[in-house]
Amino acid sequence: MIRFENVGLRYDMGPEVLRDLTFEIGRQSFQFLTGPSGAGKTSLLRMLFLALRPTRGLVTIMGRDASTLTREDLPPIRRRIGVVFQDFRLLDHMTTYENVALPLRVRGRAEDSYRQDVVDLIRWVGLGERLNAPPAVLSGGEKQRAAIARALIDQPDILLADEPTGNVDPPLARRLLRLFMELNRTGTAVVIATHDLGLMEQVEARRLVLSEGRLEIYD
Numbered sequence: 001m002i003r004f005e006n007v008g009l010r011y012d013m014g015p016e017v018l019r020d021l022t023f024e025i026g027r028q029s030f031q032f033l034t035g036p037s038g039a040g041k042t043s044l045l046r047m048l049f050l051a052l053r054p055t056r057g058l059v060t061i062m063g064r065d066a067s068t069l070t071r072e073d074l075p076p077i078r079r080r081i082g083v084v085f086q087d088f089r090l091l092d093h094m095t096t097y098e099n100v101a102l103p104l105r106v107r108g109r110a111e112d113s114y115r116q117d118v119v120d121l122i123r124w125v126g127l128g129e130r131l132n133a134p135p136a137v138l139s140g141g142e143k144q145r146a147a148i149a150r151a152l153i154d155q156p157d158i159l160l161a162d163e164p165t166g167n168v169d170p171p172l173a174r175r176l177l178r179l180f181m182e183l184n185r186t187g188t189a190v191v192i193a194t195h196d197l198g199l200m201e202q203v204e205a206r207r208l209v210l211s212e213g214r215l216e217i218y219d
């Protein structure tokens with residue numbers, strides 16, 4: 001679904017922070033992306049989301065060479081990718097419900113067709129009491145769960161999540177992991193960037209390990 005061949009990345013005139021990355025995120029695959037702080041996990045996720053272009057190598061996404069995509073090509077591809085960023089990126093003037101429903105609204109779906117699904121998912125992530133609250137009054141962990149619900153609501157083909165359990169306690173982290181696994185079972189490829197060994201030990205999953213700019217894969 002997304003393939004990297006000999007991809008390298010440098011910022012400005014700095015050294016290469018990622019080197020010779022060759023791997024594939026397959027349809028309906030499940031993997032953790034890990035490595036020490038500063039190893040390049042966020043940079044790699046941003047390249048997977050086409051928010052950052054590699055400085056060398058080839059990225060193929062859904063059968064297309066990413067370097068040939070135009071500005072107009074990007075939105076339909078990105079709509080098939082759910083992302084949870086470390087800074088959540090919730091819209092301040094909207095409630096939890098409106099933030100989570102946004103991807104469906106943007107697609108032009110009638111609210112009657114999704115209202116209950118949105119409410120159910122928000123309850124599932126434990127934010128039932130926060131349906132009508134704006135992000136400003138949510139805690140860090142609550143914002144994170146709202147961002148996760150928004151990324152999942154439209155059943156994306158790929159979910160990219162950057163430290164999605166970084167602000168929640170271990171029982172809730174396990175619950176979120178179950179949600180990601182359920183999403184994966186129903187067809188979504190999942191990439192979870194994390195430092196959390198305890199989280200990774202809970203599932204037998206492929207690990208992509210970044211270290212000193214290079215990637216090792218443990219299937």
Ligand SMILES: Nc1ncnc2c1ncn2[C@@H]1O[C@H](COP(=O)(O)OP(=O)(O)OP(=O)(O)O)[C@@H](O)[C@H]1O
Nearest residue numbers: 011012014017035036037038039040041042043044
């Ligand atoms: N916008 C930028 N400009 C210059 N250098 C950057 C930029 N973003 C990241 N870097 C550098 O690239 C390297 C990889 O950073 P990145 O944030 O991808 O790592 P990470 O593995 O996600 O780290 P963490 O786990 O701490 O979030 C680091 O050396 C970082 O300083």
